[in-house]
Amino acid sequence: MARPAASLSFDIPFRAMGSACSVCVVAQDLARARALAQHAIDEVARIEAKYSRYRADSALSRINAAAGADWVAVDAETEALLDYAALQVQASGGLFDPTSGILRRVWDFKTPRVPTADELAPVLALIGWDGVEREPGRVRLARAGMELDFGGFGKEYAADRAAAALRAAGASEGYVNLGGDFHVFGPRPDGAAWTIAIQHPRNPRGTVASIQVRQGGLTTSGDYERYFELDGRRYCHILNPRTGMPVQGLQGVSVLAPSALAAGSLCTLAMLHEAQGQALLDTLGVPYLLVDAAGQLHRSDGTARSAN
Known part of the structure; x- marks a missing residue:
């Protein structure tokens, strides 16, 4: 009697959302692995096209283009993401705010320059979830110049949806890696x-x-992804929506949660809470690995050592 071929793990690389990505699936051969991986790759491409701020025809670009004027119809998926965003804004006391992406207008991390208070003020005036008006099936940004940006959780949402697409196609073990944000949905071939x-x-x-x-989900956030150094200080791309200034206090944090979406939100919140980020994660009781401002590595099990 013929025996079925042993399952192996196959890593299928691709690029999406400005990052090097991959799908790892357990399958009997490369052809099957590629066929499965394509379901995940297609789902990531769909989400990127739908919510990218770089595409004029995306759902978010249409909402942003109508800021200060018209209501824009949204589908059930977009409404669910807006619901999630609203919950995160509330839970964080406004530290997490998807209207704060417009700070990129005054921060260019390719150039070592800190914007002045006069430059920040008009942008900060456009930030605030209170300006996101919602009714069933439609949304409106109250102030002209406002923007929604799902960059704070879009990649993690895509990782979760890509893993769901893989499972629906018949994959039972593997992971999706979107630029370092993982959704793992089963162990290695050996268990x-x-x-x-x-x-x-x-x-x-x-x-x-x-x-x-x-x-x-396992995600990581840190002050090293996009940054510049000036006069002995590091300025990173994670910005406090209240002040418009880059966060300080943590070099990096990784969180393990049931989904990449949840893990990513917790990483961002920890970074936004700066020196109090570790205490926040301890209070929430989630597994984490954190590097503080001094370069000390801390784990949620209470162990600590130098990260160097």
Whole structure:
């Protein structure tokens, strides 16, 4: 009697959302793995096209173009994401705000320059979830110049949806990696957990630790993704919507949660809470790995050591 071929893991790379991405699936051969991976790749492409601020025909671009004027019809998926955003704004006391993406108008992390208070003021005046008016099936931005930006959770949402697409297509083990944001949906072929390395926040070619994951979302946020240094201070792309200034206090944080969406939101909140970020994660009781401003590595199990 012929035996079925042993299952192997196959890593299928692709690019999306400005990042190097991959789909790893457990399958009997490469052809099957590629066929499965394409379902995830197509789903990521769909979400990117629908919510990218760089596409004039995207759902968000249509909403932003009508700011201060007309209502814009939205479908059930967009309404669900707006519901999620509203919950995050409320839970964070406004520290997490999807209307704060317009701060990119005054921050260019390719140029080491800090905007003046006069430059920040008119942009800060356009930030605030109170300006997002909603009715069933439609949304309106109250002030001309306002924008919605799902960049704070869009990649993580796409990772979750891509993993769901893989499972629906018949994949039972593997993971989706969107630029370092993971959704793991089953163990390795031998039943062991996947080992996911966490980048060192001060050494682009190094790792600070690794995490064993069988199921769920693992995401990382830090002050090293886009930044510049000026007069001895690091200015990173994670911006406080109240002040318009980059956060300080943590070099990086990784969180493990049931979904990439939840993990990503917790990472962002920890970074936005700066020096109090670790206390926030401890209070919430989620598994994490965190590098503080001094370069100390902290785990949710209470262990700590130098990250160097």
